[in-house]
Amino acid sequence: MQLNDELKNINLPAPPELGDVPYIRIQPSKGWVSIKFKELWAYRELLFFLIWRDVIVRYKQTVLGASWAILQPFISMVVFSIFFGRLAKMPSDGIPYPIFNYTAMVPWTLFATRMALASNSLVGSAGMIKKIYFPRLALPLATIVAGLVDFALAFLVLIGMMFYYGFAPTINIIWLPFFLLLALCAALGASLWLSAMNVQFRDVRYTIPFITQFWFFITPVVYPTSLIENPLYAALYSLNPMVGVIEGFRWALLGTDTAPSFTIIISAVITLVLLVSGAMYFARMEKTFADVV
Amino acid sequence: MSSISIRVEGLSKQYYIGRSPKFSTIREKIVDNFKAPFRRAGNLMRGQATGAAELHEAIWALKDVCFEIKPGESVGIIGRNGAGKSTLLKILSRITQPTAGYADIYGRVGALLEVGTGFHPELTGRENVYLNGSILGMARTEIDRKFDEIVDFSEVEKFIDTPIKHYSSGMTVRLAFAVAAHLEPEILVIDEVLSVGDAAFQKKCLNKMEDVEQSGRTILFVSHNMPAVTRLCSRAIFLQQGQLLMDGPSAEVVGAYLNSGLGTTAAREWNELKQAPGDDVVRLRAVRVRAEDGEVKEAVDIRKPVRLEMEYDLFESGFKQMPYFIVLNQEGTTVFTSIDTDPEWRQKPRPAGHYTSTAWIPGNYLAEGTHFVSAALRSQDPMIRRFHEREAIAFHVVDSTEGDSVRVDHGGHLGGVVRPFLKWETEYHANGNGAR
Numbered sequence: 001m002q003l004n005d006e007l008k009n010i011n012l013p014a015p016p017e018l019g020d021v022p023y024i025r026i027q028p029s030k031g032w033v034s035i036k037f038k039e040l041w042a043y044r045e046l047l048f049f050l051i052w053r054d055v056i057v058r059y060k061q062t063v064l065g066a067s068w069a070i071l072q073p074f075i076s077m078v079v080f081s082i083f084f085g086r087l088a089k090m091p092s093d094g095i096p097y098p099i100f101n102y103t104a105m106v107p108w109t110l111f112a113t114r115m116a117l118a119s120n121s122l123v124g125s126a127g128m129i130k131k132i133y134f135p136r137l138a139l140p141l142a143t144i145v146a147g148l149v150d151f152a153l154a155f156l157v158l159i160g161m162m163f164y165y166g167f168a169p170t171i172n173i174i175w176l177p178f179f180l181l182l183a184l185c186a187a188l189g190a191s192l193w194l195s196a197m198n199v200q201f202r203d204v205r206y207t208i209p210f211i212t213q214f215w216f217f218i219t220p221v222v223y224p225t226s227l228i229e230n231p232l233y234a235a236l237y238s239l240n241p242m243v244g245v246i247e248g249f250r251w252a253l254l255g256t257d258t259a260p261s262f263t264i265i266i267s268a269v270i271t272l273v274l275l276v277s278g279a280m281y282f283a284r285m286e287k288t289f290a291d292v293v
Numbered sequence: 294m295s296s297i298s299i300r301v302e303g304l305s306k307q308y309y310i311g312r313s314p315k316f317s318t319i320r321e322k323i324v325d326n327f328k329a330p331f332r333r334a335g336n337l338m339r340g341q342a343t344g345a346a347e348l349h350e351a352i353w354a355l356k357d358v359c360f361e362i363k364p365g366e367s368v369g370i371i372g373r374n375g376a377g378k379s380t381l382l383k384i385l386s387r388i389t390q391p392t393a394g395y396a397d398i399y400g401r402v403g404a405l406l407e408v409g410t411g412f413h414p415e416l417t418g419r420e421n422v423y424l425n426g427s428i429l430g431m432a433r434t435e436i437d438r439k440f441d442e443i444v445d446f447s448e449v450e451k452f453i454d455t456p457i458k459h460y461s462s463g464m465t466v467r468l469a470f471a472v473a474a475h476l477e478p479e480i481l482v483i484d485e486v487l488s489v490g491d492a493a494f495q496k497k498c499l500n501k502m503e504d505v506e507q508s509g510r511t512i513l514f515v516s517h518n519m520p521a522v523t524r525l526c527s528r529a530i531f532l533q534q535g536q537l538l539m540d541g542p543s544a545e546v547v548g549a550y551l552n553s554g555l556g557t558t559a560a561r562e563w564n565e566l567k568q569a570p571g572d573d574v575v576r577l578r579a580v581r582v583r584a585e586d587g588e589v590k591e592a593v594d595i596r597k598p599v600r601l602e603m604e605y606d607l608f609e610s611g612f613k614q615m616p617y618f619i620v621l622n623q624e625g626t627t628v629f630t631s632i633d634t635d636p637e638w639r640q641k642p643r644p645a646g647h648y649t650s651t652a653w654i655p656g657n658y659l660a661e662g663t664h665f666v667s668a669a670l671r672s673q674d675p676m677i678r679r680f681h682e683r684e685a686i687a688f689h690v691v692d693s694t695e696g697d698s699v700r701v702d703h704g705g706h707l708g709g710v711v712r713p714f715l716k717w718e719t720e721y722h723a724n725g726n727g728a729r
Contacts, residue, residue, distance in 0.1 A: 021399050021400040021401075021479055022399075022400065022401055023397070023398070023399050024387075024397075024398050025395055025396070025397050025398075026384060026385070026387060026390070026391065026395060026396040026397075026398065027391065027394070027395035027396075028390055028391055028392055028393060029390065045427055045432060045433055046427050046428060049423065049424050049427040049428070053413060053416070053424055056415075056416065056420070057413055057415050057416065060415050060416075060456075127407075127410055127411075128410055128411050128428065129388075130388065131388065131404075131406045131407040131410045132386075132388070132404065132406070132410055132411070132428055132429065133386050133387040133388050133402075133404065134428070134430075201333070287389070287390040290383065290388045290389045291308070291389055
């Protein structure tokens with residue numbers, strides 16, 4: 001019968017060619033583990049999906065949706081302008097206080113909210129970690145990168161404010177992506193430490209609001225760095241990587257005096273140390289996540 | 294060209310379980326409370342993973358497991374709960390690391406340890422298919438290609454663009470399995486996920502697994518469903534308390550597992566006369582299933598005859614008695630009822646005494662799977678049922694694919710309440726025109 005002949009010609013998928021199969025040896029690792037960059041690259045599509053999921057879910061769920069990304073830094077800026085700018089008469093390097101503050105609020109919000117979310121990313125995805133293999137680094141990394149969407153929206157408002165206050169962009173604006181990258185790396189470095197520790201000790205999560213608040217006050221968001229006159233204190237102060245980020249943003253967009261120099265170099269170095277040490281600690285603890293989470 | 298798919302050598306995994314040290318005085322307890330944060334911080338920096346619970350006792354979830362699997366083999370992993378099956382799968386899927394030993398894996402591993410991991414209730418079915426597929430390791434293009442197939446398999450086409458928080462649990466599970474079923478790695482590792490959905494869907498899943506097996510992929514299958522294991526897998530590994538007890542043809546290994554003292558359901562005895570089923574005239578003392586050689590066995594070969602035995606005490610003489618068995622399958626369907634046909638005692642009044650009646654079930658008659666046996670007895674003239682012990686014992690019929698059972702060479706599902714070996718005849722004429 002003709003039908004039978006046709007059926008004979010339908011091929012089941014051929015068994016895979018064994019010549020070029022990936023090979024791996026699974027064995028216990030001891031001590032410090034190297035960060036598997038190649039593997040992270042191989043899982044880039046998963047990284048993309050995790051970022052996409054984070055963004056879509058947040059925007060589907062909240063009533064305010066996209067506007068929350070703008071309202072949070074904006075309303076904070078309004079409140080700070082009233083209390084610090086006007087009432088407390090905080091100096092602001094010769095720039096109108098609202099835009100002085102908002103230029104700092106945009107990268108700060110990115111850093112703070114993303115660090116907080118990423119620190120809980122492992123515990124929050126415990127189900128996935130226990131049942132599927134993928135490089136665990138993808139979880140905090142995806143959370144951090146997803147913050148760029150909110151950042152973009154808040155940045156649009158910043159551009160609007162620059163227009164309103166009459167600030168034209170200078171040539172130094174080309175440095176802006178570098179400062180943005182610095183903020184992302186600082187957030188990532190901190191959250192690699194915190195998320196890995198949080199898996200073992202769940203109360204790390206409760207320290208995050210405190211850490212964030214403390215970090216807020218040692219960052220020049222509501223006040224200028226020039227407030228610190230003693231050069232020794234100023235040097236210690238710039239050990240905070242976000243100092244370099246904020247001053248960099250203000251310099252690139254508003255043309256303040258805080259040209260890249262000492263401060264920013266220190267911030268960059270500290271960020272690098274934070275990132276590398278965080279990644280190493282994370283990689284070392286990674287093998288225990290599925291057992292402990 | 295690799296001749297090995299998976300090689301496991303001395304694989305061991307140790308877990309810490311809880312038992313905090315006891316303090317005999319309050320002073321000790323208070324001192325410990327002060328020391329604890331420093332101790333924990335020290336552990337943290339050293340990279341120990343016991344967590345805040347500080348669990349002290351260690352158990353070996355797996356100890357020195359060694360085996361080799363060739364490409365295309367399908368191997369079942371069986372054992373009681375806690376034997377280490379899931380731990381083995383977790384190590385082979387790289388979710389957790391072994392404590393000692395190693396495993397060489399040639400090929401990509403697709404692990405199905407849970408269905409629907411990563412599903413987010415706010416996303417639609419379509420979005421979740423992409424997310425879940427990506428989590429399981431499928432490339433975006435692969436998902437695009439298989440999307441229609443996946444949706445079709447899951448039978449939720451109408452709702453594919455609705456957020457899954459509106460799905461029924463059955464729909465979610467079907468969609469999740471549909472995604473997982475279309476994974477095409479070289480090695481597929483499945484952990485008891487086939488028991489999802491209703492009976493019709495379960496059948497669909499099992500059939501899909503059979504297709505995967507046919508396609509030449511290596512399969513590792515953990516299950517408690519023995520018929521599924523003997524059906525899908527040619528080879529099985531029996532784990533007990535973390536150690537590999539047996540590794541061989543699945544029918545044999547499944548048989549050994551079922552016989553391994555899980556409380557013999559193949560025999561039931563009543564030692565106390567007062568508790569034995571029956572009345573003043575007759576009491577049932579024992580019901581047993583025996584293999585051909587007379588041994589009480591829980592797992593019997595489908596090709597061999599099986600003996601059903603009942604022992605009873607008759608206290609009054611002069612009545613005709615009719616012992617009978619009712620055999621049911623695991624779905625509760627009665628396979629058959631058999632009444633004592635022994636010509637020696639038929640229509641003869643029986644004297645008081647101890648009787649053992651045996652019924653012989655021919656080989657290649659019963660279907661595969663678990664069977665339950667009820668034992669009963671009726672007196673005749675007048676007809677009074679003396680005892681009817683429902684589902685007194687159970688036994689498992691195991692089929693092999695060695696070629697001399699009804700299965701012959703068919704590895705897939707064979708339906709039927711019975712599985713008789715029938716005689717077949719074929720007539721052949723070598724004229725090609727269909728003329729007769």
